[in-house]
Amino acid sequence: MPAKPSFDPQRALELARQTFDIEAKALLGLKARQGESFTEAVRAILGCSGRVVVMGMGKSGHVGRKIAATLASTGTPAMFVHPAEASHGDLGMVTPGDVVLAISNSGEVDELAAILPALKRVGVVMVAMTGRSGSTLARHADIVLDSEVDQEACPLQLAPTASTTAQMALGDALAVALLDARGFHEGDFARSHPGGALGRKLLTHVRDLMRSGAAVPRVAPDTPFIEMMREMTKKGLGATAIADADDRVLGIFTDGDLRRLLEQGMDLRQLHARDVMHPNPRLVRDEALAVDAADVMEQYRITSVLVIDAGGRLVGALNSNDLMRAKVI
Structure with missing residues (x-):
C-alpha cells in the first residue's frame, strides 16, 4: 500500500x-x-x-x-x-x-x-x-x-x-x-492551420471581411451636409466615402471630423460633402491581407479604411469592429 x-x-x-x-x-x-x-x-x-x-x-x-x-x-x-x-x-x-x-x-x-x-x-x-x-x-x-x-x-x-x-x-x-x-514559410503554415489565429491572419483577405455594395457609406461631393450625415447614420460605419461618378475616392468624412467641426462652431447646414471631407484618405486594396489593413489602422490611429479594387475604384469599407469579429485583431 x-x-x-x-x-x-x-x-x-x-x-x-x-x-x-x-x-x-x-x-x-x-x-x-x-x-x-x-x-x-x-x-x-x-x-x-x-x-x-x-x-x-x-x-x-x-x-x-x-x-x-x-x-x-x-x-x-x-x-x-x-x-x-x-x-x-x-x-x-x-x-x-x-x-x-x-x-x-x-x-x-x-x-x-x-x-x-x-x-x-x-x-x-x-x-x-x-x-x-x-x-x-x-x-x-x-x-x-x-x-x-x-x-x-x-x-x-x-x-x-x-x-x-x-x-x-x-x-x-x-x-x-x-x-x-x-x-x-508562414503562408504554408497557415494553410495547414486554417482554424488557428495565424491561419486567420494569413489567409483572411480584406475582401472576405469588407462591407460591400449598398452597405458601403458613400456620397457625391455635392451632397448637402445633412444628407451626408443621414448616410453615415444609416450605414453605421462612423464614416462615409466621398466618391465621384466613376467610383474614384475623393475623400472621407468621419465622426471625428464632425466633432472637430462642432468644436469650431461652424454653421454646418450650408456646407456640402466636398467642403468638409478629408482628402487623400488611407486606402487598402481588396486583395490585401486583413492583418495589413489592421496595421494601417494602427499606424495612422484610425478606425475605418476605404477599400479599392485593382482599378482604383471604391468597392468596400472596413472598420476595426469587422476585424475584431473575425478575430484578426
Missing part, C-alpha cells in the same frame, strides 16, 4: 529545479553529439517519396505522436503507427517509399523488434532514435540518431523524463531543419 503523501514545499521546489538542471544538461549533451547521422536523416526524409512513419511504444510512442504531428504541420507528410497494431495489420500502412522513424530509448522494445524484419522487407529507410547505439533497433537501422542521456530526472531512475525530453527536442530539430530545407 502506498505511503501517505507528505508534502514539503521546499522539497518540491528543489526537485523541480533539479529536474530542469538534469534535462537542460541532457539537451546540451544531445546538441554536442549531433553530426553526420542527423544530416543523413534530414537528407533521407527530404528524398522520401512517401511519408515519414513514426513508431514508438509507451512514453516514446506519445513523443512519436507529437513528432509526427509537428512534421506534418511543417511541410513533411507524416503519420504515427503503433508498433503493436502494426504486427496485426497496420503494417500495411507502410509503403516502400516511406521513411520509418522508430523511437525507443532502450532500443529493445519487443513490439518494435518483432516488426523490424518485416519493415526491412518492405524496403523502407529505417531511422532509429535511441539511447543505445548497440541495441537491436540500432543494428537494424540505416541511420541512427543518438538520444542517449546520462540520467533520468526521476529520482528513482524509472520514469522516462530526460530521455523523452531529448527525444522531443531531437524530433523538433528534425522538423526545423526540414522546414528550412523545403523553404517552408
Whole structure:
C-alpha cells in the first residue's frame, strides 16, 4: 500500500529545479553529439517519396505522436503507427517509399523488434532514435540518431523524463531543419492551420471581411451636409466615402471630423460633402491581407479604411469592429 503523501514545499521546489538542471544538461549533451547521422536523416526524409512513419511504444510512442504531428504541420507528410497494431495489420500502412522513424530509448522494445524484419522487407529507410547505439533497433537501422542521456530526472531512475525530453527536442530539430530545407514559410503554415489565429491572419483577405455594395457609406461631393450625415447614420460605419461618378475616392468624412467641426462652431447646414471631407484618405486594396489593413489602422490611429479594387475604384469599407469579429485583431 502506498505511503501517505507528505508534502514539503521546499522539497518540491528543489526537485523541480533539479529536474530542469538534469534535462537542460541532457539537451546540451544531445546538441554536442549531433553530426553526420542527423544530416543523413534530414537528407533521407527530404528524398522520401512517401511519408515519414513514426513508431514508438509507451512514453516514446506519445513523443512519436507529437513528432509526427509537428512534421506534418511543417511541410513533411507524416503519420504515427503503433508498433503493436502494426504486427496485426497496420503494417500495411507502410509503403516502400516511406521513411520509418522508430523511437525507443532502450532500443529493445519487443513490439518494435518483432516488426523490424518485416519493415526491412518492405524496403523502407529505417531511422532509429535511441539511447543505445548497440541495441537491436540500432543494428537494424540505416541511420541512427543518438538520444542517449546520462540520467533520468526521476529520482528513482524509472520514469522516462530526460530521455523523452531529448527525444522531443531531437524530433523538433528534425522538423526545423526540414522546414528550412523545403523553404517552408508562414503562408504554408497557415494553410495547414486554417482554424488557428495565424491561419486567420494569413489567409483572411480584406475582401472576405469588407462591407460591400449598398452597405458601403458613400456620397457625391455635392451632397448637402445633412444628407451626408443621414448616410453615415444609416450605414453605421462612423464614416462615409466621398466618391465621384466613376467610383474614384475623393475623400472621407468621419465622426471625428464632425466633432472637430462642432468644436469650431461652424454653421454646418450650408456646407456640402466636398467642403468638409478629408482628402487623400488611407486606402487598402481588396486583395490585401486583413492583418495589413489592421496595421494601417494602427499606424495612422484610425478606425475605418476605404477599400479599392485593382482599378482604383471604391468597392468596400472596413472598420476595426469587422476585424475584431473575425478575430484578426
